[in-house]
Amino acid sequence: MTSKNTDNLLDRLIADAQADDYALAGRPGGRHVGVLGWVVFVVIGVLLVAAFLQRQDVQPAAAQRRAELTQRIEASSARVAQAQTTAAQLRGSVSQLQQLATRGLGDDFAEQVQAVEAASGFVGLVGPGAVVTLRDGAQPLPKGVTEDEARVLDIDMQMVVNGLWQAGASAIAINGIRLTSVTAIRTAGEAIVVDFRPLVPPYTIDAIGPEDLAAEFERTPASEELAQLGIDYGIQSKVSQANEITVPASTANLPTRAEVVKGGQR
Amino acid sequence: MIAIIGLIVGIVLGILFSPEVPAWMDAYLPVAVIAGLDAVSGAIRSMIDGNFSDKVFVVSFLGNVVVASALVWLGDQLGVGAQMTTGVVVVLAMRIFANAAAIRRKVFKA
Amino acid sequence: MRRRQWGVAVVALLIGLGIVGIVRGQDTEEFLASAREPDLVRLLDDLQARQTRLDGEILRLQAAEQRLRTGTSAEALQEAQQRADDLRVLAGTTPVQGPGVRLRVDGQDAFFASDLLNTVQELRDAGAEAIEVNNQRVVVNTWFADETAGISVSGVVVGSPYTIVAIGGPTTMATAMSIPGGVVDTVESQDGSVVITELETVTIASTVNLPALDPQVSVTD
Numbered sequence: 049m050t051s052k053n054t055d056n057l058l059d060r061l062i063a064d065a066q067a068d069d070y071a072l073a074g075r076p077g078g079r080h081v082g083v084l085g086w087v088v089f090v091v092i093g094v095l096l097v098a099a100f101l102q103r104q105d106v107q108p109a110a111a112q113r114r115a116e117l118t119q120r121i122e123a124s125s126a127r128v129a130q131a132q133t134t135a136a137q138l139r140g141s142v143s144q145l146q147q148l149a150t151r152g153l154g155d156d157f158a159e160q161v162q163a164v165e166a167a168s169g170f171v172g173l174v175g176p177g178a179v180v181t182l183r184d185g186a187q188p189l190p191k192g193v194t195e196d197e198a199r200v201l202d203i204d205m206q207m208v209v210n211g212l213w214q215a216g217a218s219a220i221a222i223n224g225i226r227l228t229s230v231t232a233i234r235t236a237g238e239a240i241v242v243d244f245r246p247l248v249p250p251y252t253i254d255a256i257g258p259e260d261l262a263a264e265f266e267r268t269p270a271s272e273e274l275a276q277l278g279i280d281y282g283i284q285s286k287v288s289q290a291n292e293i294t295v296p297a298s299t300a301n302l303p304t305r306a307e308v309v310k311g312g313q314r
Numbered sequence: 315m316i317a318i319i320g321l322i323v324g325i326v327l328g329i330l331f332s333p334e335v336p337a338w339m340d341a342y343l344p345v346a347v348i349a350g351l352d353a354v355s356g357a358i359r360s361m362i363d364g365n366f367s368d369k370v371f372v373v374s375f376l377g378n379v380v381v382a383s384a385l386v387w388l389g390d391q392l393g394v395g396a397q398m399t400t401g402v403v404v405v406l407a408m409r410i411f412a413n414a415a416a417i418r419r420k421v422f423k424a
Numbered sequence: 425m426r427r428r429q430w431g432v433a434v435v436a437l438l439i440g441l442g443i444v445g446i447v448r449g450q451d452t453e454e455f456l457a458s459a460r461e462p463d464l465v466r467l468l469d470d471l472q473a474r475q476t477r478l479d480g481e482i483l484r485l486q487a488a489e490q491r492l493r494t495g496t497s498a499e500a501l502q503e504a505q506q507r508a509d510d511l512r513v514l515a516g517t518t519p520v521q522g523p524g525v526r527l528r529v530d531g532q533d534a535f536f537a538s539d540l541l542n543t544v545q546e547l548r549d550a551g552a553e554a555i556e557v558n559n560q561r562v563v564v565n566t567w568f569a570d571e572t573a574g575i576s577v578s579g580v581v582v583g584s585p586y587t588i589v590a591i592g593g594p595t596t597m598a599t600a601m602s603i604p605g606g607v608v609d610t611v612e613s614q615d616g617s618v619v620i621t622e623l624e625t626v627t628i629a630s631t632v633n634l635p636a637l638d639p640q641v642s643v644t645d
Contacts, residue, residue, distance in 0.1 A: 309519040
């Protein structure tokens with residue numbers, strides 16, 4: 049490529065940079081590579097490897113640990129997700145087989161089981177209710193608030209969920225994870241963890257309940273606290289009514305230590 | 315063209331002997347490597363064009379490595395080390411692209 | 425003419441897929457990239473614990489499936505009853521017993537609705553399967569609110585001292601209560617006291633009514 053005379057500085061820079069040394073040298077050297085050439089090729093090869101090896105050492109041990117951890121987390125997440133699918137499939141199959149087997153007990157039993165499933169959170173439901181969306185504070189944050197402080201915490205989530213139950217919700221799911229009496233809402237560092245699964249914002253809380261659930265929620269102290277969180281920390285929230293909210297069945301484990309005491313059931 | 319084997323020989327030697335680079339060379343090695351790759355891409359292109367010359371190859375390699383390293387060093391002294399490195403890498407990368415494109419055109423006629 | 429368009433179409437498709445892949449990958453990747461190392465470790469631990477529980481559940485389910493397919497109808501009925509019982513435990517409609525802990529929290533101004541809420545979540549995180557507060561059964565839809573006389577548990581006001589009973593792994597739950605920044609810390613810093621007792625067997629006698637399914641709500645699947 050020969051350099052052209054253009055008025056454009058950038059074009060000239062680029063053209064100059066790409067100037068072909070060999071053509072400019074003007075020697076018709078052919079293809080023969082002498083000793084010197086060979087040496088330089090070998091040197092470049094060694095340099096290449098040295099540079100790669102250097103990269104390995106330059107990364108401090110901590111960064112490598114992180115990379116390893118992240119990899120293991122991703123692999124573990126994938127395996128857990130797959131195990132969940134398998135478990136869900138098995139649950140469905142077992143449930144079907146059980147239904148067949150208990151046909152003899154009549155519709156009463158099946159109805160009762162369904163009622164308990166719905167109350168405990170182990171069957172999917174669809175109905176009217178409210179949807180609450182929570183987001184970490186976004187720039188510009190309120191005065192004096194750091195990014196850390198503007199994050200939605202587990203106590204904030206618990207407070208909102210508490211308010212929804214108080215307002216009359218009958219089933220709640222957070223980012224598609226159904227809440228049950230064995231489902232915990234915790235924080236691990238910067239993530240909210242529900243049922244041992246870390247969530248990524250925005251957090252969508254689906255609550256099935258009476259049609260006016262959203263309005264009822266606005267009357268609970270939780271609604272006020274939520275507004276205050278917005279003012280103090282910039283946490284964004286939105287409460288809306290919806291007519292067809294779907295919450296999935298929980299995939300949490302059934303109890304293994306608690307045993308029913310016969311003779312006192314409702 | 316067989317001299318490319320020299321490159322492979324160098325890589326093999328590097329893997330066998332795991333050369334360790336003294337710490338002060340840390341910032342310069344990557345730049346030197348890219349300068350080397352630029353020289354290699356230029357060499358291959360000239361071989362295809364039929365005007366390769368040992369001398370030009372060696373001088374272009376050494377010259378680019380020295381100038382690139384000097385620029386990076388100067389940049390570090392002036393406090394713009396990262397930017398300078400970026401600039402050097404960008405220019406070298408453009409050259410590699412241009413040579414690769416020329417090679418591609420000649421070889422694949424595309 | 426057509427061949428040229430094919431090439432462009434293929435390239436455009438690949439670019440599109442690439443963009444979607446990158447955009448989708450962003451969310452969790454961003455989170456993982458910005459988390460601190462001890463948090464990553466905890467996340468991994470939680471995931472591994474979950475994996476173990478899931479594996480156990482899968483084995484149990486497979487065994488149950490096997491029994492249902494090859495067993496007698498009497499056995500199938502028993503399985504169904506067991507499952508119904510398990511669900512009743514979680515729904516809180518039956519008294520339960522098992523190993524667990526009892527917490528006694530003293531101090532009128534040391535324990536509030538938000539503390540109780542946090543305690544319940546901490547217990548659940550530690551594996552509690554059934555919880556009771558001052559003889560009020562705590563289930564998924566139990567809510568707490570501050571009242572002058574104490575704390576309202578789904579409408580029933582209870583006062584200090586608060587007795588919280590939870591069934592599950594005694595040591596795990598007791599440890600969870602005592603970690604720095606946990607319930608014990610919070611209550612004691614507010615001039616209250618907490619006494620934790622690990623029990624081999626404890627009974628939770630309180631129950632809640634089984635709510636009827638709202639007519640507007642239907643089951644999916």
